[in-house]
Amino acid sequence: xxxxxxxxxxxxxxxxxxxxxxxxxxxxxxxxxxxxxxxxxxxxxxxxxxxxxxxxxxxxxxxxxxxxxxxxxxxxxxxxxxxxxxxxxxxxxxxxxxxxxxxxxxxxxxxxxxxxxxxxxxxxxxxxxxxxxxxxxxxxxxxxxxxxxxxxxxxxxxxxxxxxxxxxxxxxxxxxxxxxxxxxxxxxxxxxxxxxxxxxxxxxxxxxxxxxxxxxxxxxxxxxxxxxxxxxxxxxxxxxxxxxxxxxxxxxxxxxxxxxxxxxxxxxxxxxxxxxxxxxxxxxxxxxxxxxxxxxxxxxxxxxxxxxxxxxxxxxxxxxxxxxxxxxx
Ligand SMILES: *[C@@H]1O[C@H](CO)[C@@H](O)[C@H](O)[C@H]1NC(C)=O
Ligand SMILES: *[C@@H]1O[C@H](CO)[C@@H](O)[C@H](O)[C@H]1NC(C)=O
Ligand SMILES: CC(=O)N[C@H]1CO[C@H](CO)[C@@H](O)[C@@H]1O
Numbered sequence: 001x002x003x004x005x006x007x008x009x010x011x012x013x014x015x016x017x018x019x020x021x022x023x024x025x026x027x028x029x030x031x032x033x034x035x036x037x038x039x040x041x042x043x044x045x046x047x048x049x050x051x052x053x054x055x056x057x058x059x060x061x062x063x064x065x066x067x068x069x070x071x072x073x074x075x076x077x078x079x080x081x082x083x084x085x086x087x088x089x090x091x092x093x094x095x096x097x098x099x100x101x102x103x104x105x106x107x108x109x110x111x112x113x114x115x116x117x118x119x120x121x122x123x124x125x126x127x128x129x130x131x132x133x134x135x136x137x138x139x140x141x142x143x144x145x146x147x148x149x150x151x152x153x154x155x156x157x158x159x160x161x162x163x164x165x166x167x168x169x170x171x172x173x174x175x176x177x178x179x180x181x182x183x184x185x186x187x188x189x190x191x192x193x194x195x196x197x198x199x200x201x202x203x204x205x206x207x208x209x210x211x212x213x214x215x216x217x218x219x220x221x222x223x224x225x226x227x228x229x230x231x232x233x234x235x236x237x238x239x240x241x242x243x244x245x246x247x248x249x250x251x252x253x254x255x256x257x258x259x260x261x262x263x264x265x266x267x268x269x270x271x272x273x274x275x276x277x278x279x280x281x282x283x284x285x286x287x288x289x290x291x292x293x294x295x296x297x298x299x300x301x302x303x304x305x306x307x308x309x310x311x312x313x314x315x316x317x318x319x320x321x322x323x324x325x326x327x328x329x
Contacts (some may be wrong), residue, residue, distance in 0.1 A: 006310045008044065009110030011070040011119065012191070014299060015061040016102035017081050018090050018182075020052035025084045026059050032080035033063045033073045034318040045073040046312035049299050050321045055231060057092030058101070060194065062299050062321075064309035067111045071119050074103060075126045078184075082131045088179035093229060097159050097166055098182035100134075104150070105142075106191040107264050108306040116188035117141030121173075124186040128174035131181070135171035139187035143172070150187060151217070151225055151240075157183070190243035190269050191302035197281045199235045200291045204228060207235035210284045214239070214277065221272050221280065234293065237281060243269040243302060262303050269302070 019025050030047045042065070049062040065073050078100050085099035105120045107113060120142035127134055137157065139150040148156075157169055166177040177183040199207055207228030214220040214237070223242035228235055245267060251259075261270040278295045285292055300308060312320040 006109065006314070008313075009067040010064060010108035010306060010309050010313075011067050011111055011116060012106045012108050012305050012309065013061075013063045013070060013074045014102075014104055014106070014192070014194075015063055015074065015077060015081075015100070016096075016104075017059050017061070017085065018057060018087060018092065018096045018099050018101050019081075019085045020054055020057050020059045020092075022084075023052075025081075026050060026052060026061075028084060029077050029081045030061055030321065031319075033061070033077040036072070036076060041318070042069055042073050042076070044069050044313050046309065046318050046320045048305065048308050048312060048320045049324055051298050053094070055092065056094035056229075057090065058094045058096065060298060062305065064108065064305065064313065066313075067115060067119060070105070071122050071126065074105075074123055075130065078103065078123075078127055079130055082127075082134055082181055086180055087182040095159050096182070097154075097157065097169075098177075098184040099180070100184045101182075102150075103184060103186040104140075104192065105186075105188040106302070107188075108191075108302065108309060109264055112265050112267070113141045113188060113190065117144065120186050120188045124173040127184070127186075133175060133178055134181040135169075135174035135177040135183045136186045137169075137183055138172045139185055140189035142187040150185060150189065153185065153187075190245065191271075191305070192243070193241040193271065193274075193301060194238070194298040195241060195274055195277070195295060196236050196238045196298065197278060197295045198231070198293045199237065199281075199285055200293045201235055202230070202233060203290070204230055204235055206285075206288050206290060207237060209288075210281060211237050213284050214280055221277060223272055224277065239277060241271050241274070241277065243271045245269060260301075271302075274301075 045065040052059040087099035124136040211226040211228040225240040
């Protein structure tokens, strides 16, 4: 389970919490990844990035650690989150089902997807023990029985619906969901990037048509999920860009440069390049007479995440996110 250069296996968790407007709470959740309740430091853990979106009332924390420590760090953050977030009071335009909405575990180096699945299941079990009343659904490599993807699970649970009733959901781990905690998705998969492209329009209908055109499920780009949201008087196409294990073998020469590849533990992973997604959205928007005003990567590409994790951990910079603030977004 070790990678040659850095000497330690590395795992990332892009923790999605349904809070952004209360900055103190976000700070507490981020710091909880780094220290246990007695204030002792978790070794080999860093929080690389904290991204809060005020309108969505949602934040994404990039927590990285070794496969040995990631579980403890993530559980510690989630316990803090469950304490300070009351999901029954949630307000925000982004869909969500839980105060801690999503706990995805991604391999960065020296660790397999199956091992990440075990880590994710361990986190789910530990959380329902430490926080009685919270509930989890499992996805990807943590969902050993069915291996259903996050998007699939979310659709079947009604995540995309407005005012979905969590009381009707049956949890995979823990009790029937309650209002204060909602239900949390815990799972493992190849790395997923979040990026968003802003359209210079207030026309949400056009935005939705563009999102449909690039979404894999409706015939668009491989590994891409997309939704359109109103944001600050414009429309934003928010995308999840999944890495996948294999590039289709019959891919044409013209399409090869649309993919970016990287290697972990003998596996090759690929994802559609952000430039390609951006160009595609620009084309579709231009046909409707709409300009795009920018593309933002929320967090890191998988390769950047690994290199940054190695740097932060080997230099003992747990609060790396504080150095980053204002630099990227
Ligand atoms: C943001 O969401 C949290 C719970 O998810 C809620 O407690 C809080 O009141 C919301 N903030 C605002 C200002 O609506
Ligand atoms: C590649 O093969 C798959 C299945 O074998 C097929 O669905 C797809 O259309 C093919 N793609 C190209 C570009 O030929
Ligand atoms: C969903 C999301 O993270 N939206 C962000 C997209 O990028 C702009 C900056 O270009 C942010 O303001 C949004 O919050």
